Amino acid sequence: YPDTCRVPRVPRMLYPKAHVLQPTRVDVLLMTPWFAPIIWDGTYDSAILNAQFKNTTIGVVVFAIKKYVVFLKLFLETAEKYFMVGHRVIYYILTDRPADVPQIPLQEGRRVVILKVRNYTRWQDVVLHRMEMISNFSQQRFLHEVDYLVSADVDMKFSDHVGVEILSSLFGTLHPGFYASDRRRFTYERRPLSQAYIPEDEGDFYYAAALYGGSVAEVYRLATACHQATLIDKANGIEAVWHEESHLNKYLLYHKPTKVLSPEYVWDERMLRKPPYLRRLRYVAVPKNHAQIRSR
Ligand code: UDP
Ligand code: MN
Numbered sequence: 001y002p003d004t005c006r007v008p009r010v011p012r013m014l015y016p017k018a019h020v021l022q023p024t025r026v027d028v029l030l031m032t033p034w035f036a037p038i039i040w041d042g043t044y045d046s047a048i049l050n051a052q053f054k055n056t057t058i059g060v061v062v063f064a065i066k067k068y069v070v071f072l073k074l075f076l077e078t079a080e081k082y083f084m085v086g087h088r089v090i091y092y093i094l095t096d097r098p099a100d101v102p103q104i105p106l107q108e109g110r111r112v113v114i115l116k117v118r119n120y121t122r123w124q125d126v127v128l129h130r131m132e133m134i135s136n137f138s139q140q141r142f143l144h145e146v147d148y149l150v151s152a153d154v155d156m157k158f159s160d161h162v163g164v165e166i167l168s169s170l171f172g173t174l175h176p177g178f179y180a181s182d183r184r185r186f187t188y189e190r191r192p193l194s195q196a197y198i199p200e201d202e203g204d205f206y207y208a209a210a211l212y213g214g215s216v217a218e219v220y221r222l223a224t225a226c227h228q229a230t231l232i233d234k235a236n237g238i239e240a241v242w243h244e245e246s247h248l249n250k251y252l253l254y255h256k257p258t259k260v261l262s263p264e265y266v267w268d269e270r271m272l273r274k275p276p277y278l279r280r281l282r283y284v285a286v287p288k289n290h291a292q293i294r295s296r
Helices: 046-052 068-084 125-143 216-235 244-252 289-293
Strands: 055-062 088-095 110-116 148-152 154-159 170-173 209-215 259-261 281-286
Touching: 055 068, 055 125, 068 154, 068 281, 088 125, 088 281, 110 125, 125 148, 125 216, 125 244, 148 216, 154 216, 170 216, 170 244, 170 281, 209 216, 209 281
Parallel strands: 055 088, 055 148, 088 110, 170 259
Antiparallel strands: 148 209, 154 281, 170 209
16 A cells, blocks of 8 residues: 655755744634644645645546536536646546546646446435445555545536645545534434434534545545445445435544545535635535436
């Protein structure tokens, strides 16, 4: 496995030093209680991070099953503008419609790999089986080809910088609808029969399934565990309330992420009003007609 824990050597660089008595942000939480940084604008220096992650290859796992292929063009075009600029990137496009994948001009060091996968009639099965497919392709390909994996929803666009500041062994993103909520309001799976069950008195955050990732080894473990959990649920005749997102939340409760992304990294301008402490919107939902896009 790639040695993502190794401390990299950086060259001589000139930058303003941090001030211990002048915190970069005082309006938001910058650290989880288990000392994982929460990534907000103004807290990091991209030049230092880019030097640290200089020889890193990032794999993007993006599903475009059935009608969702229509989102690929904007997703890829905006990713070329904002996502991991200057780094090696492989876009793994998992689709049942390879002929409908648009050809987008890519920057140097970046390429598209189309992986043909089966589809499912129910959209719930499409999203649940993302975990199985990530698990299988991790063993087959990802482990040998990239250092980090980023799983991203396709019905989104990048609208500002998303770079190596997000990379860590295991990272999740604060769901934009729940970052300020009490844990009892989180839409975790609440039925004890499900493997995704989380009791009312537990929970750190509600994480969004639209953007998470980590080292390939960690994402492989996560996806395999979530897939196993969905199989057990299926055998017990239950389906978690928010599908793979419910299982993701259960996994991240007991495998604490090593970085947490602020809602800058998953936002929905249609659903939410931007609060002042959200200085930048980096990855935002593209409006869609749920019934239309999810139908056959
Ligand atoms: N998806 C897909 N085809 C489908 C349903 C879902 O490719 O028919 C993939 C796609 O990548 C999508 C993700 O699964 O972004 C999650 O589904 P969706 O975005 O509809 O969920 P939401 O963000 O609305 O909760
Ligand atoms: Mn989505």
